[in-house]
Amino acid sequence: DAGVTQSPTHLIKTRGQQVTLRCSPKSGHDTVSWYQQALGQGPQFIFQYYEEEERQRGNFPDRFSGHQFPNYSSELNVNALLLGDSALYLCASSLVKWDEQFFGPGTRLTVL
Amino acid sequence: AQKITQTQPGMFVQEKEAVTLDCTYDTSDQSYGLFWYKQPSSGEMIFLIYQGSYDEQNATEGRYSLNFQKARKSANLVISASQLGDSAMYFCAMTGTDSWGKLQFGAGTQVVVTP
Numbered sequence: 001d002a003g004v005t006q007s008p009t010h011l012i013k014t015r016g017q018q019v020t021l022r023c024s025p026k027s028g029h030d031t032v033s034w035y036q037q038a039l040g041q042g043p044q045f046i047f048q049y050y051e052e053e054e055r056q057r058g059n060f061p062d063r064f065s066g067h068q069f070p071n072y073s074s075e076l077n078v079n080a081l082l083l084g085d086s087a088l089y090l091c092a093s094s095l096v097k098w099d100e101q102f103f104g105p106g107t108r109l110t111v112l
Numbered sequence: 113a114q115k116i117t118q119t120q121p122g123m124f125v126q127e128k129e130a131v132t133l134d135c136t137y138d139t140s141d142q143s144y145g146l147f148w149y150k151q152p153s154s155g156e157m158i159f160l161i162y163q164g165s166y167d168e169q170n171a172t173e174g175r176y177s178l179n180f181q182k183a184r185k186s187a188n189l190v191i192s193a194s195q196l197g198d199s200a201m202y203f204c205a206m207t208g209t210d211s212w213g214k215l216q217f218g219a220g221t222q223v224v225v226t227p
Contacts, residue, residue: 031213033213033214033215035215041219041220042116042203042205042217042218042219042220043157043203043215043217044217045214045215045216048213048214055213056211056212056213056214058214088155090155090157092157092215094213096213100147100159100162101159101213101215102159103149103156103157103158103159104156105154105155105156106155106156108155
């Protein structure tokens with residue numbers, strides 16, 4: 001049974017560029033949440049998708065957007081990258097919004 | 113709004129000893145959940161244990177137990193018989209009625225287990 005997978009593992013971009021990160025949830029899970037973890041800090045909630053709609057959103061600007069597909073996989077898009085967007089981006093999936101969240105290995109984004 | 117506080121930035125523990133990681137929280141929700149996650153240097157967040165606010169008994173999962181004191185708003189993690197593989201960052205997190213599924217994390221505690 002495959003767990004949560006994320007791609008790519010690492011990514012290097014320059015300021016102003018756009019990036020798309022991908023996440024496949026654990027088999028049977030229907031809810032995907034995205035978190036940003038800056039170096040030395042705890043993860044910060046970006047948003048959550050359920051039934052292909054954004055259900056909750058954290059304190060992140062509109063440059064951060066997402067999508068959930070019918071197969072429950074999800075994308076995180078970040079536009080106009082800033083140096084401060086450099087972080088580990090974690091995807092988590094769960095069966096229902098309240099349930100235990102299983103995390104993927106993360107995508108490490110570096111913005112130069 | 114919810115807040116999680118972990119006051120221990122780092123700690124050393126000897127192999128086979130027990131260690132307690134502190135976590136206090138603040139919330140206005142009547143119903144909420146408390147989680148502990150382990151994050152090794154590889155980066156993946158590994159679920160350890162969960163405690164619901166209405167659970168009367170403290171949660172236990174193998175060598176992990178959660179010391180839940182609702183009146184004091186604390187949810188400390190106890191790791192018994194520490195192993196070298198327990199060296200990692202440990203995060204306390206919570207979710208509540210008004211933010212179902214949105215995990216609020218603390219700053220974490222770095223644990224180093226020594227032989």
